[in-house]
Every structure is written in structure tokens, then in C-alpha cells.
Amino acid sequence: MSTYKLSYFNMRGRAELARYIFAYAGIQYDDIRIEWVNWPTIKPSIPFLHLPVMEVDGVIIHQSLAISRYLAREAGLVGKSILEQAQIDALVDSLNDFTTLIPWNEKDEILKKKLLDDLFDNEAPVLLQNLANQLGNKDWFVGDSVTWVDFYWDVCFTTFITLRQDFAANYPNLLALKDRVEAIPEIAEWIKNRPQTVL
Numbered sequence: 001m002s003t004y005k006l007s008y009f010n011m012r013g014r015a016e017l018a019r020y021i022f023a024y025a026g027i028q029y030d031d032i033r034i035e036w037v038n039w040p041t042i043k044p045s046i047p048f049l050h051l052p053v054m055e056v057d058g059v060i061i062h063q064s065l066a067i068s069r070y071l072a073r074e075a076g077l078v079g080k081s082i083l084e085q086a087q088i089d090a091l092v093d094s095l096n097d098f099t100t101l102i103p104w105n106e107k108d109e110i111l112k113k114k115l116l117d118d119l120f121d122n123e124a125p126v127l128l129q130n131l132a133n134q135l136g137n138k139d140w141f142v143g144d145s146v147t148w149v150d151f152y153w154d155v156c157f158t159t160f161i162t163l164r165q166d167f168a169a170n171y172p173n174l175l176a177l178k179d180r181v182e183a184i185p186e187i188a189e190w191i192k193n194r195p196q197t198v199l
């Protein structure tokens with residue numbers, strides 16, 4: 001049995017997708033949450049200087065999507081063919097592209113609001129319409145069972161709705177997918193018990 005340690009800050013952020021997969025698969029892991037005050041001391045020891053990192057049997061994996069893809073493969077959440085894997089990866093990358101446009105670290109609150117308004121007024125509708133088109137009237141984005149991109153949609157929605165209160169309000173199939181993911185017993189249990197953080 002492998003041993004897993006997941007290190008990130010005390011927030012959902014880029015580690016939450018991995019946490020969903022751990023919960024769904026019932027895999028025990030050490031959910032290490034680094035205090036910001038300790039980060040400067042720890043940072044030099046972290047490969048590529050960014051969190052999250054996952055240690056599996058002593059091997060350190062960096063990059064949140066590489067971590068999540070590894071766990072999704074372990075958990076049987078990567079679809080049933082290499083074509084489905086590519087479809088999943090493309091949707092994950094599109095969601096991730098949007099997260100990288102968010103000015104997470106902007107200190108000027110007026111500028112941050114302007115940037116966020118522009119993002120959610122202009123970029124978000126393009127992303128949402130394309131996601132809604134891909135989902136259509138199916139239960140899951142890819143194939144006939146849940147995959148890790150469905151989890152990522154819920155992870156992203158949970159944070160984006162804190163930034164724009166009506167996020168995805170005009171896309172009932174995407175809202176239904178969020179509810180479907182959060183109704184999975186293992187995911188529901190994690191959401192109920194996880195540390196409550198803003199992001």
C-alpha cells in the first residue's frame with residue numbers, strides 16, 4: 001500500500017481537486033497545510049518552488065494537474081480510452097486556463113475588481129458556453145461515468161461563485177453537474193468535513 005502526503009496552503013486552491021480524488025477513492029493521505037508564515041523557510045526545499053506537491057512512496061510529484069492526473073488514473077477516473085483521456089485533459093486545461101487569468105495576488109482592490117469584472121463579463125461566458133455545449137444533456141462531461149474533469153468543474157465552480165455571485169446562473173446543465181458531483185457520497189462527506197476556507 002502506497003503512502004501519500006499532499007502539501008499545500010490552508011485553502012482549497014490548487015490542491016482541492018487531488019483532495020476530491022483521494023476522498024472518492026478512499027485513499028488515506030496526509031493533508032499537510034502549510035502556514036503562510038512558514039512558507040519562506042520551506043520554499044527552498046520544494047521542487048520548482050511551488051505548491052502543491054505530492055509525495056508518494058518517497059517520490060515528490062509537483063504541478064497540481066500532474067498530481068491529480070496520477071490520482072485519477074489510480075482511482076479509475078480517466079475515462080475508458082485514450083480518446084476520452086484526451087477529451088478530459090482538454091477540458092481540464094480549459095478550466096485551468098481560466099484560473100490562471102484570475103489576478104489572485106493583485107493588491108490594488110480597485111484594479112482587482114476591474115480585472116475580475118472584465119474576466120467574468122467577457123471571458124467567463126465564452127468558457128461557460130463551450131463547457132455547456134460539451135456537456136449537453138449528458139450526466140458527465142466525458143463518457144458515461146464520472147471522471148476527474150467533473151470533479152474539477154465543481155472545484156472551480158465553488159471558488160468562482162465566491163468571485164462572481166451569478167457565475168454559471170444561465171447554464172442549468174452545468175449547475176446540475178455541480179449538484180451531481182456534490183451528491184456523490186464520498187464527495188459530499190469530504191465537503192461536509194473539510195476545513196472551511198474562503199478559497
Ligand SMILES: CCC(=O)N1CCc2c(cnn2-c2cccc(F)c2)C1
Pocket residue numbers: 009011012013014099104155156157159160199
Ligand atoms: C497560493 C495560492 C494560489 O496559487 N492561488 C492560485 C490558484 C487558486 C488560488 C485560490 N484558488 N485557486 C484555484 C486554483 C484552481 C482552481 C480553482 F478553482 C481555484 C490562489
